[in-house]
Amino acid sequence: MRPVLFQIGPLTVYSFGLMMGLAFIAGNYFLTKEITRKKLDPKLATEITLICIIAGIVGSKLLYLIENWSSFIKDPIGQAFTAGGLTFYGGLILTIIAINVYLKFQKIPFLVIADAASPALALAYGIGRIGCHLAGDGDYGIPTSLPWGVNYEHGTVPPSIMFSDPDVMKYYPDILKKFPNGVPDNALMHPTPVYEFLVASVIFFILVKLLKKNFPDGKVFMSYLVFTGAARFLVEFIRLNPRLLFGLSEAQLISSVLIIIGIIGVVYYSGNKEFTKYIPKPIKVSVAADKNKNITKQNKKNN
Numbered sequence: 001m002r003p004v005l006f007q008i009g010p011l012t013v014y015s016f017g018l019m020m021g022l023a024f025i026a027g028n029y030f031l032t033k034e035i036t037r038k039k040l041d042p043k044l045a046t047e048i049t050l051i052c053i054i055a056g057i058v059g060s061k062l063l064y065l066i067e068n069w070s071s072f073i074k075d076p077i078g079q080a081f082t083a084g085g086l087t088f089y090g091g092l093i094l095t096i097i098a099i100n101v102y103l104k105f106q107k108i109p110f111l112v113i114a115d116a117a118s119p120a121l122a123l124a125y126g127i128g129r130i131g132c133h134l135a136g137d138g139d140y141g142i143p144t145s146l147p148w149g150v151n152y153e154h155g156t157v158p159p160s161i162m163f164s165d166p167d168v169m170k171y172y173p174d175i176l177k178k179f180p181n182g183v184p185d186n187a188l189m190h191p192t193p194v195y196e197f198l199v200a201s202v203i204f205f206i207l208v209k210l211l212k213k214n215f216p217d218g219k220v221f222m223s224y225l226v227f228t229g230a231a232r233f234l235v236e237f238i239r240l241n242p243r244l245l246f247g248l249s250e251a252q253l254i255s256s257v258l259i260i261i262g263i264i265g266v267v268y269y270s271g272n273k274e275f276t277k278y279i280p281k282p283i284k285v286s287v288a289a290d291k292n293k294n295i296t297k298q299n300k301k302n303n
Helices: 015-037 043-067 069-074 076-081 088-106 110-135 173-178 192-211 219-238 250-270 287-302
Strands: 004-008 011-014 243-245
Touching: 004 015, 011 015, 015 043, 015 110, 043 088, 043 110, 088 110, 088 250, 110 192, 110 219, 192 219, 219 250, 243 250
Parallel strands: none
Antiparallel strands: 004 011
8 A cells, every 4th residue: 555655855745635636637638528529618627627626525524524423523623624534425416516506607507517527527536546545545345365355554544443343343243253353454355446446437438438429418427327326336345334224334325316316317318309408509709819810810821
């Protein structure tokens, strides 16, 4: 594990922070390409990315604090401002709400941008998970004997800490039988962040292909909800999380809701052929910019 990639004097570059930065850069790049392809103002991509950064971090932190309410009450400042402690679905939900509000002011249908952003979201999520893997921050899976099991003892949250909560471990009797004295730090774990990165990459390529189809607005986003919800639902079976209802974790319950919404959406848009795609208004070009463009064309002709 490499929580810290390198240091230059007082500057410390953390693997998680670097990968999060790369995730937003990659997401913004593909979102800009798709928004441009849809003949919308490319500036929208930058503004939406900024909203994703702020709402994503705030939402992820809020859901984490709610999940760990007792720890938050004991140390509110420390828990609220620690670098770790982010829950993806909290960020996704708040981001969807924030972007929806922003687009209402822009008078652009939410589903148009949701479709365009779906591949970028999948890719950014996958890259971010590589940051979790390098940091060893506790997002890894349960112990495994598979040859690709990973040693996370040098991560920010080693297994001895991750598997020390009796309220969580009661849901994993097989692990308690195998490690009656506690899970050692050098035990091999399922590298679930790597699994998620690989699946997210596949989802990204599928969604890019779907965007090129002549689907009504919203169908690609609904497909994203199904794919990403199913991926998270399945990986939770080998992650260490408390079970809340029907033997499912909180993430699985949220994933189930997303999958249901996505399936209903895909069926709805597939069965209603009268839906048409949004046609954006022409991008306004300033008189000065248009004049300069004409001058450039005239100069080329003269040359």
